[in-house]
Amino acid sequence: MKLDNFLFRKISQSFQEFSLYSQKSLGKAEALQRKKEFDLNNYLRVFHAFDTYFYSLADISTLTVIDAGGPIEQFTGYTKEEVIKRGYTLMLSIHHLKDTIRATRGGTKYFKYLYAQEPEKRPYIKVNRTLDLICKDGRKLFVLAQSIPVLFNEHMEPIYMLNIYSDISDLQPSRQYSHYIIDSSDPEHPKKISLFDKNDYSDCFQSAVSKSEMRVLELIAKGMDSKLIADQLFISEHTVRTHRKNILRKMECSNMTEVVKKALLEGWL
Template sequence: MEKSKTSLYQAATEVWGKAILKDASYTKNLELNLELHKKLLNIFQAGDYYYMIFNVSTMELEFISPHIKNILGYDSNEINALFFLDQIHPNDKPYFLNFENKLTEFLKELPLEKRGSYKFQHDYRIKTKTNNYIRLLHQIVPIEFDENNYYRSLVLHTDITHIKKEGTPCFSIIGFDDEPSYYNIEVTEKLTKSFDLFTKREKEVLKCILEGKNSKTIAEKLFISLNTVHNHRKNILTKAEVHNPLDLLSKSIKEGWI
């Protein structure tokens, strides 16, 4: 398939190319340990999901987990970057491009020691093989880079149609290891550190709640007492100004807290 100069793919490759500070042909063998990456990078899922590995230097998808078929209806060998971008809803393509541009600009300014300390996420609608649109939460974490270039990113796509049926796509930059976060960023605005509504421990509990874990499981996972979990849950609902986990999940997605 020919890559049209007017396609989203062409525009996106120009944006992603900003992450290549020096010409590089990256040929290191791809070794996948996705479960390890998932644990280390604190990636969130609130529904059906699949993984991808994106090679920044070649502007292509190197790996797509077979779970994509459960969500989009395609086998992994039917997908490449050009085809995938072409399936994005026409009204959401400008958001996608602008968010990716903001992401790339942010990455360029990061010192080497902080390049693995951020997760980037935004959402958009995409067409399935049956010509229906679903909404994906698109989460990206750089996994291979050096002082000159970004080489690979781990991408997680989660179906959040059941959570966010309508609304404008939003973009957030979430810091790990006490790095600042930037929630629900407007494309045109200068990045300003967002006020952290939740404490570090509350964020850990929040993630577990949104993944559907019960209080006993959360207590065991975080090595805290059941009573402490109950207190955290109460404080989280109060701070979020919601009354139940379902509303908490919906607001967390819309506000980009996760």
């Protein structure tokens, strides 16, 4: 429970910064009229041609979900009404805590990049990420989430973000986490910019294992046995074995192979 409370504090800090950037269009006079004129179907029609997906439409100026659709209940167990009513708070149910922090910190990086670009380029800059989506019945889907700005105010600050979720569990069984910007503002030179750097999340990872345990884990991942690790770190083999036991307990794994796999997938290593 101590770990959960620690991560909740990190989520709160990250979400405050995310909100600062995502809500730039809040309170702008012409936004209401633009919302009335917006036609979501113009954007959804294209996606129907090549993918099966479900979606949500978020008003980022108010941090609310105003629409959702597709086979969302079939995939997740949540109804359209539940998604709209619970909105952003649903993230805490469908994400692992670390993924929520990754989403908000990566989202902040996305908005910083977006606002650094010329206004006319912003409609062509979206952000993608992969995640384990936790369904209502506890099942996990590995999904690609594409977040696309689809409505702007007169200052070209986003009002609506369309979130498209595609199940890629069969396409990427390794479930490797990724978070990146796709900048297609120059169609001849599109850019893919990674937003995920494990060093940005070291404060979250170190809440689970100590720095000493992390050093041992890094050497285990390189294939070293306890004697080699002890020699490398100038500690006793007994200390190494103690660290290994603590790592297994804290990461809730049955063996070190499982630990290394989990650490790689979550970006610890």
